[in-house]
Amino acid sequence: MSSAKQKNDNFLILTGLSGSGKTVVSHFFEDMGYYRIDNLPAKLIPYLVDFWKTREVEIQKIVLVVDIREAGFLKDFPQALEKIKEVVTPKIIFLEARDEILIKRYSESRRPHPLKTKRSMLEKIALERERLAQIREMADEIIDTSDYTVAELRKKLTERYFRRRKHRLQVLVVSFGYKFGLPLESDLVLDTRFLPNPFYLENLKELTGRSQKVRGFVLESTETKEYLKKIFQMLEFLMPRFISEGKSNLTISIGCTGGKHRSVVVATEIYRWLKSRKFNVRIFHRDIYK
Structure with missing residues (x-):
């Protein structure tokens, strides 16, 4: 079988019952690097595939949501799938849930069912x-979302589709000064104001945490060594769990009074630790020159 005939994880078609979690799942794949397209008429799928294959735009992976909202879906979808199979064989994921769960979700969201009939909600679901x-x-995978929370569903999808791939978690390490305010995007905030302060030494005051002299002063402290040890232990515990949960972006902010000395040194050490463990990590010293 040629590679074009194999199920293609880079082209996913997500379908299933209304209220089964297609929005949550499609946004998960979007967070993991897929280009998300929602409610495309089934007749247009072959045109989308042609456009995708020509690579006129840099779209590597697509998750396409199609369902009963589109009037011609039931008739047109099998025909569209037949037309594209010589080019790509997408992986089809079908979501469903038990009746009582779907009714509960509709009750909580107060959204109408897409089937426009005068029947009861249970009859519409049936x-x-x-x-x-x-x-x-036609589905390659059927997922019953009845007993999953959003976090649990994201974890299941991560384990199913991304466990063997290089994780996509993007980490940003930010040093900052408390006098200028906390970075609003922070997920974790670490305080270094209790560490020895180079600001009070004349030969270090005008330097920054990038200077070897400042780095040596801060890192030789027993408090700094113990603090970094504890931070690394915490990250050793947290990082696999962030990945398992499906988190795509993580900002770790490290603060000192002015954002020039201690926070820069500690942020750099955290950056190097993450880099040594093959994380996709960047560093930004927000207030170093203020």
């Missing part, structure tokens, strides 16, 4: 199941 039965049979 009708949608019946109409989607053929599409469900």
Whole structure:
């Protein structure tokens, strides 16, 4: 079988019952680097595939959400799939949930069911199941989301689709000065104001945490050594869990009074530790020259 015929993880089609979690799942894949397209008419799928294959735009991976909201979906989708199979065989993921869970979700969200009939919610769900039965049979993977929280569902998808791939967690390490305010995007904030302060030494005051003299002064402190040890232990515990949960961006902010000395040194050490463990990490010294 040629590679074009194999199920392509770079082109996912997400479908299933209304209220089963397609929005949550599609946004998860978007966070993991997929280009998300929602509710594209099924007749246009072959044109999308042609456009994607020509690489006229830099879109490497696509997650396409299609479902019963589109009037011609049930009739047009099998035909569209047949047309594109010589170019790409997408992976189809079908989401579903138990009736009582779907009813509860509709009650909580107060959103109407897409089937415009005068039937009860339970009858609408039953009708949608019946109409989607053929599409469900075409699926490569069926996921029942009934018993998953959003976090648990993201974890399941991470383990299923990204466990063997290089993780995509983007880490930003920021040094800052408390006198200028906390970085608003912070996920973790670490305080270094209790560490020995080079500001009070005349030969170090005008230097920054990038200077070897300042680095040596801060790092030779027993408090700094113990603090970094504890930080690295914490990150050793946290990082796999952030990845497992499906987190795509993490900002670690390290502060001192002015953002010029101690925070720069400690942020650099954290950056180097993460880099040595193959994380995709950047560093930004926000207030170093203020």
